[in-house]
Amino acid sequence: MSDNTTKGNYMLNAIKKIHLSGDSYTDIQILFNNCVRYSDNSSLQEDLMYLCSTGILSLDGGKVSSAHIASCELTAAKHLSDILQNNIIEKPALLTSVKVNEIELCAEQRRAISISLSHRLSLILGGAGTGKSTLIRGIIQAYDQSKGSYIAVAPTGKAAVNLRIKSGAQSMTVHSLLGLGIETTDDRVDWGSIGLIIIDEASMLTIEMLSGILEHCRNDCRIIMVGDENQLQSVGAGNVIFDLIELGFPVIQLFNNHRQEDIFSALSKNVQNYSWFNSIDDFQFDDSFMLVDIPEYSMQKYICEEAAKRYMNNESFQLLSPVNRSGNLSVSSLNNALHSLVNPCADKSDIIDNGNDLIWNGDRILVVQNNHPLGYCNGDIGQIRMNPEESTINLAAIDFEDGRTCYIPTIDQLNDLRLGYAITVHKSQGGEYDSVILPLCEYNRNMLTRNLLYTAISRAKKQIILVGSPEMLDFAVRNYPRKRNSALVQKTMQIMKKRSSVA
Numbered sequence: 001m002s003d004n005t006t007k008g009n010y011m012l013n014a015i016k017k018i019h020l021s022g023d024s025y026t027d028i029q030i031l032f033n034n035c036v037r038y039s040d041n042s043s044l045q046e047d048l049m050y051l052c053s054t055g056i057l058s059l060d061g062g063k064v065s066s067a068h069i070a071s072c073e074l075t076a077a078k079h080l081s082d083i084l085q086n087n088i089i090e091k092p093a094l095l096t097s098v099k100v101n102e103i104e105l106c107a108e109q110r111r112a113i114s115i116s117l118s119h120r121l122s123l124i125l126g127g128a129g130t131g132k133s134t135l136i137r138g139i140i141q142a143y144d145q146s147k148g149s150y151i152a153v154a155p156t157g158k159a160a161v162n163l164r165i166k167s168g169a170q171s172m173t174v175h176s177l178l179g180l181g182i183e184t185t186d187d188r189v190d191w192g193s194i195g196l197i198i199i200d201e202a203s204m205l206t207i208e209m210l211s212g213i214l215e216h217c218r219n220d221c222r223i224i225m226v227g228d229e230n231q232l233q234s235v236g237a238g239n240v241i242f243d244l245i246e247l248g249f250p251v252i253q254l255f256n257n258h259r260q261e262d263i264f265s266a267l268s269k270n271v272q273n274y275s276w277f278n279s280i281d282d283f284q285f286d287d288s289f290m291l292v293d294i295p296e297y298s299m300q301k302y303i304c305e306e307a308a309k310r311y312m313n314n315e316s317f318q319l320l321s322p323v324n325r326s327g328n329l330s331v332s333s334l335n336n337a338l339h340s341l342v343n344p345c346a347d348k349s350d351i352i353d354n355g356n357d358l359i360w361n362g363d364r365i366l367v368v369q370n371n372h373p374l375g376y377c378n379g380d381i382g383q384i385r386m387n388p389e390e391s392t393i394n395l396a397a398i399d400f401e402d403g404r405t406c407y408i409p410t411i412d413q414l415n416d417l418r419l420g421y422a423i424t425v426h427k428s429q430g431g432e433y434d435s436v437i438l439p440l441c442e443y444n445r446n447m448l449t450r451n452l453l454y455t456a457i458s459r460a461k462k463q464i465i466l467v468g469s470p471e472m473l474d475f476a477v478r479n480y481p482r483k484r485n486s487a488l489v490q491k492t493m494q495i496m497k498k499r500s501s502v503a
Helices: 008-021 027-034 041-055 067-085 107-117 132-142 157-166 174-178 207-216 239-248 267-273 296-312 330-342 442-447 450-457 469-478 488-502
Strands: 057-060 065-066 121-126 149-154 171-173 194-197 222-228 251-254 287-294 317-321 352-354 358-360 364-366 381-386 396-400 405-408 417-419 422-424 433-440 459-466
Touching: 008 027, 008 065, 027 041, 027 065, 041 057, 041 352, 041 488, 057 067, 065 067, 065 442, 067 171, 067 207, 067 239, 067 488, 107 121, 107 132, 107 222, 107 251, 121 239, 121 330, 132 149, 132 157, 132 194, 132 222, 132 358, 149 157, 149 174, 171 174, 171 239, 174 207, 207 239, 222 239, 239 488, 267 287, 267 433, 267 450, 267 459, 296 317, 296 330, 296 433, 296 459, 330 422, 433 450, 433 469, 450 459, 450 469
Parallel strands: 121 222, 121 251, 149 171, 149 194, 194 222, 287 459, 317 422, 317 433, 433 459
Antiparallel strands: 057 065, 352 358, 364 381, 364 417, 381 396, 396 405
């Protein structure tokens, strides 16, 4: 290496990819195997030692991680060990009747409210339709605000918007709460006044987010994590929900389906019972849950024709894909194919070329960055209007699906947009649509895990169309995601053991 500013950069890039895949650490030999193309073995050892000595990487008993992630794990472990020793704040209240918007909550939901409000940290887990949003309203309603204010957060901007719409709670992203990165706002959170934090879509929580919340909140603050353990996990280091379950924090599992209009549909039954599914034989099929078995060479044509018809009929619909750019069933390829089908009469004189997509006037677009001043967030979907008549100072307007209209004043903000006819399953988390289409193909086999499949089918409220072979559906539901490397449980238990031995 030529100088210290570039020394070991290849190793840092490898660690970054490892963290983005969900692992909080990797073994030395695996790291070296990933880096061997860039350097010989002696240089690998030298560069690793250099990066550790400068405090950029952390080496702990053969486990390598960034020093930042290692620090987040240790911080979280210290706070979790404190909470575990004294998690119960008060005796659980006996709630015989709770109404939310004139809806009488069932015994399962009342129990969830009682247990969660009596503990410093607890988890409420349940699939689509089990009443989590209604339950969040019930928790806020039952919470005694003389004990402090409350705040509702979610890991992504889209999830935070949906949380506000469905629960009625004032909400923000975890990043905004913690003042991290580009989402830092001028609002100052008064952590000393907060007595309740509700975290929705908790399956997407990273160790960095967990650490930040635990570090800032006061000792008697109630932290309630609401989510679905079958969904995709975070894009970032952390195995948060499963680590907290393993550590023994109270878990309230919701099973009852409260969407009465579709309680007998195959879609509803498949989503509700998915945790126990082991093969394709466990699925039920009807018009709400369909598998279209066609050859892979015909799949793009069928999918695009079906999707175009639904978009042009203004249906509540979303086309999903497991992958972003690889293959003809990727988000990129499907968007390019759908462009002319759905929006053939667009005025091509109004074209955005932001280096990623060519976007025409009237196109369906996806926002990929949060921009609080302009009022849009990562994951928002809407229709773009170039040179809006009602605003002569803005380049474009975006009419979002929830009724909001936001304006784009400068070219820089156009880089926040992509075509949105097809989006990845990851981007769909937190969203709901009447109907969804998902391709299941051999080419995308490595991405087809049971978590991805579940996340896709649970986005649909009325109908899911899976396009692919029975073999690929069977493979997906059998393909459990690998266990993420996390030292959170080990570190927490070690701290507790040391404290007990000292005592």
